[in-house]
Amino acid sequence: MTQPRLFMHVQDAGLASQLLQSAVVRRFRLITSSDAAPWSEQLLQQPCDLAFIQADPHSQADYQRLIDCGVLAEIDFIVVSDGSPDPLLDRLMRCGAGYHFRQPLDLACILDTLQDFYQQLNTVPAKPQANASMLDQFGLLVGSSRSMLKLYRTLRKVAITEANVLIIGESGAGKELVANTLHLASHRSEQPFVAINCGALSPELADSELFGHSKGAFTGALRQHQGVFAQAQGGSLFLDEITEMPLEQQVKLLRVLESGEYRPVGSEKVCQANVRIVAATNRDPQQAIADGVLREDLYFRLAQFPVQVPPLRDRADDIIGLAQHFLAYRNAKEQLQKQLSAEAEQLIASHSWPGNVRELKHAIERAYILADKLLQPEHLLLEALPEPSAESNLSDVPSGVPLQQIEKAAILNTLAQNDGNKTDTAEQLGISVKTLYNKLEKYQQPQ
The missing domain is CATH 3.40.50.2300 (Response regulator)
Structure with missing residues (x-):
């Protein structure tokens, strides 16, 4: 202690x-x-x-x-x-x-x-029970480790200001929950909280998604559309994965942050932006700037107050508590009393959790489905696969198969392994989220 x-x-x-x-x-x-x-x-x-x-x-x-x-x-x-x-x-x-x-x-x-x-x-949490969560909570966040209590104090202080916030953290660490909690603790809590994934913005429609458009502004614009700035008016706008936003739109976003004004596509009307900007990234911002995917001037505008979300491996005191938290809520929903075995708790505590809280939650959900009354290690499906050698990688690649089919299989298989999470999938494949969305959209088109 x-x-x-x-x-x-x-x-x-x-x-x-x-x-x-x-x-x-x-x-x-x-x-x-x-x-x-x-x-x-x-x-x-x-x-x-x-x-x-x-x-x-x-x-x-x-x-x-x-x-x-x-x-x-x-x-x-x-x-x-x-x-x-x-x-x-x-x-x-x-x-x-x-x-x-x-x-x-x-x-x-x-x-x-x-x-x-x-x-x-200096609170030491009591041993959790199968039907109760013993973790502290602030907004939508749960955890009693020192790193989380420090995060709560930071969020409580910055929430009451109007500072733009940049949330930095690994995939699955809970960045959107942090953004939502900031909104709930702010003076804007009665107004909308609007979230948008910047990696899903296509360059052709990004302006419309951000700023809206008037009827007839372009082919297919059959009616007026409100962009996210208008949807979040008076509230908070969460820009997830900001480093995936096309650079052209980063310039326009910077202009809005500097002037407080924007113009919907095809409209002569200048609108006033009354939103609190919260952005997030799972990349090192300085590295993103060096790689040319994040404008430095936009970074300084967004990061008036940077917030670092601790990865789960740095929250050792919370790992078992979070597992018990997810189990307790599932028990309450199903009206059951399933429990974690001591061996399962030991495996959970020793796992590195590269997918952070999201990975832990999914592991408990899978184990809950597989187990009868007691969640055992074999129900968690956490067995680490050995890293294949470069030679075995090459030998596993089929010959004579079109590259497009191999690419499609790699994307769809990785997406399935990540339970449909596109951000994690793109990170593992070494492509941007925007590229992943474009590939998936292409696969859905009739051949």
Whole structure:
């Protein structure tokens, strides 16, 4: 169990004494400020989970430093002050710093808040049961590992702002759930949440999908169409797999982000875009820029606030809990009491889960169908296949078969293995999602 770390900057000797004598403060690993440097610099040099700060008139530069460096996404704050108006401190709180208590201070309330933070940071989940999920939840996300609790705090803080967010994470890690959770925690939650996969945008129809079109704008435009910017008006627009968007449309998207205006295809009317943009990618953005599939200027517009979604292998404390979570919900739906065997739990805990949470969920779903009462290792279908050698790869390729047929078989077989997930399929085949959609559309055409 890791002891949570509390940074404390308190100049009032009486308040400091009361805090240090409290049982809850003694539970933290305490780091106190000194006169050697500004307290904000000391805070940035000392990794911590929570900061208790006594505000004073000389802290303006400290507040600005915290706002500029982005630490508010990493650390929760409890600030106490004498109540004097302080615009910069107010701005700090609007950026999601945490709690601000004004004099006369209610010490009991402050200690209760410290206790709440301690419990949140140091909770050890109980052993899950077959009919219950024991994981914490924030929005549509579930998990109790430190990396997920840190993600919850980050999302809670950025959600109340209007900053564009770029979500970075591997396939299956839950990027769309993160985007949806951001929307639900924002001031726009009563308005639409619209998601679009940028890899599915064909260059011919991308403008229409994004910005809409008027009747008769092009051949086949039999009626007016609202694009996703209009559909999401007042709410949030989720641009999934942004690196798959055609570069021409990236230029137009950048123009909308800069001006707040767009024009539907075939229309003279200029529309105002009132949407919060949340984008996502499973690629390293810097590598995508180097590869020429993501414009650098668009990246900086989208990544006002980047959010990294941890892969499942970095959430070791959640793996068994998530398996039990999926099992509990399936049991509730089917009115059954199936359970995981100890051997199945051991296999789940040791698996690398390259497909992340999506792979785990599918594994539990398959095992649930195959098992009678107890889910055993053989029901999980996780046996790792040996990597074939280059020579065996070549010998397995049939001779005399048209290349188009081999390509089609490779695409359809990989798609079936991934349960229809096109993003994972494209990644494994080394092609873009847009190319995959084009291939599949071609296969559906009559020969």
